[in-house]
Amino acid sequence: MEVRLQAQEDEITLLKSSLADALRRIRLHDQLLPILKQQLIAGESPFSPPRSEASRGRTSRMEAAHQRSQALAQPQSEPQSRTSSPVLVPCPPSRKERRNNCSIKMFIRGRPITMYIPSNIQNYEDLKMEPPSERLELDWVYGYRGRDCRANLYFLPSGEAVYFIACVVVLYHINNRTQRHYRKHTDCVRCLTLHPDKVRVASGQTAGVDKDGKPLQPCVHIWDSTTLVTLQQIGLGTFQRGVASVAFSDSGAFLCVIDDSNEHMLSVWDCNKGTKHAEVKSTNEAVFAVDFNPSDSTNIITCGKSHVYFWTLNTGQFTKKQGIFGKYKKPKFIQCFVFSLTGDVLTGDSEGNILTWGKSAADVKTLAHEGSVFTLCTLQGGGLLSGGGKDRKIIRWSADLAPERECEIPEKYGAVRTIADVDGEELLVGTTRNAVLRGTFSDGFVAIVQGHVDEMWGLATHPSQNIFLTCGHDRQVCLWNTEEHKLDWCITLEEYGLCAGFCPNGSVVSVGLSTGRWMVLDLLTREVVSESTDGNEQLSVMRYSPDGSFLAVGSHDNFIYIYNVTESGRRYTRFGKCNGHSSFITHLDWSKDGKYIMSNSGDYEILYWDIAAGCKLLRNRYESKDREWASYTCVLGFHVMGVWLEGSDGTDINALCRSHSERVVAVADDFCKVHLFQYPCPKxxxxxxxxxxxxxxxxxxxFTHSDSHLLSMGGKDTCILQWRVMGGGSGDSRERLGSVSASSTSTNSPEPATS
Known part of the structure; x- marks a missing residue:
């Protein structure tokens, strides 16, 4: 039904555009008719041979007008499917104007969007589009995925912590504070394990889909943590939905994998050959962990919802024994397990217990935590660490499970998700609020990695410093330092933030919220210096004018609210409201002189506003074709038309940003990609x-203020990537736009239409 409804909406849009073209042609014929009558009254046929120089001039003009009207009367074919391919359309002359101009029409979801070519382009067809000389290199990854993943933090002999977020496995040197990145995965990494040699790593990913909606095959990568070279790709085309858990055998020769299918298939693979050794359906319930018995690689254990299974692999066949809880109440979840030095299996469950198992039966119960035991970690001397959920405690146990020491991590970091032993004293702790902590029982713990914990949309870079601000659905507003790669401060709001913008003086930043409310924060004190509410729908864009005298607030109620800004960004008074969009505001930009605004909306409109004239809608969009813009974040416009792929949906591009040098434009798309285009890219x-x-x-x-770095923000992956901008040359966008020779010829164009 949704597909049929969308098809009907597209047909209606096409009919509307066809009707608009027909009315335009009728108006043109009505304009030509008085001229033809005047010529006939004068006793002269506009198509008869001329008798003088003057009559030749009049006749040639009329013939040209007749030919133009005939061309416009020709039926224009509309696209049969949604497309963004531009169509060259003649545009009618203004009264003052001008001969060598035309417009470009592109279609998105069947809707025609007309864009006018700037005056300094004499021949649009001769423009050459090339990839930019600038390139991006991944510099830093902000965040950690602890919210919904287990056993995903390890410490390497190289002094690096290895963990993952989004599609990147991060190797973070905890003393040098440097990062390396393994980037061979094509979708989100879901699990991680370390080889017994402490060098090789296995990481598994989810399936995902490509830009056409086709499923991508999940797999496991085995790679060298020293060189970042992929050694083996395991199970491509075998696993369903994704890889949930992985584990190496004690010798490292075999790899055990649990996939995300309904049956949670358990498979064993030869690591050197990449071949499957055995496979079996494990259970329809959730599986949280898998591992080989370190003393016998033919024995494998899995745990999850209400179960512990003991598997035996013999001649390629699995046999299974279910763990017997006996006199102990069966917990709802078995969250984790480890092997003690004596060979016993120790499990942590949702009741807060550590159970000791002997030959598939629970022998001893130790009450460890209030709430779930999320993780267990064995120490070299035979001791044990346990991490709690509800109580957020880390407890150190002796080999015979006598408690020795304990500490509690701060509430703002969430529960303990996983623990990695550094040297027997120092620990790394991954938390459920996407932080990695470093510390000891005696000194406490500090965060060395932090991130958002829910979908993010708001991003703004400082106008003169190497800092940026983010906000999202987790109600956190965070200020980051791009040089020191750390979180400067973070505050929690009552509502979630969706957009942000720095005042040009750099002292305050405005944040738009989900309820129509917005606030202005002082960067040094973090205090709210001003707040207001516009409508009762979410805000989508906050943008200051170049001199900081105005603030434009774009809302989902279809309005743009304009405020006068005084007292260095600390006082705001309503100036006016831009009323004319028929859908929610998505993006907007100020002109360089601070007098005009260009805006986009959810129904793919491009509108222009004269703010100095009282927020007046400029109905003749042709007059704005040569205007220069202080920023370019609107996803629809002549200068960025080439970023849209053929067949694009109107929601395929979420955001774009022009560099301050006006040389390149970065694009954030709906298919997990960041693109870098030459600016302008109008073809x-x-x-x-x-x-x-x-x-x-x-x-x-x-882009940062100096264009040295680009920040990109994932939505659901809660990941911020910092890219270093490499290369580049001299020259700006105006030189490239005007690179077509002024002597190039162009067809005469008719009178510009207003909209």
């Missing part, structure tokens, strides 16, 4: 550089 199929790393739709991109 279809413009070439770009494409970059992977995000594991969900990329919601925003923004």
């Amino acid at each position: 279809p199929k413009a070439p770009s550089h494409k970059y992977d790393g995000h594991g969900s739709h990329v919601t925003n991109v923004c």
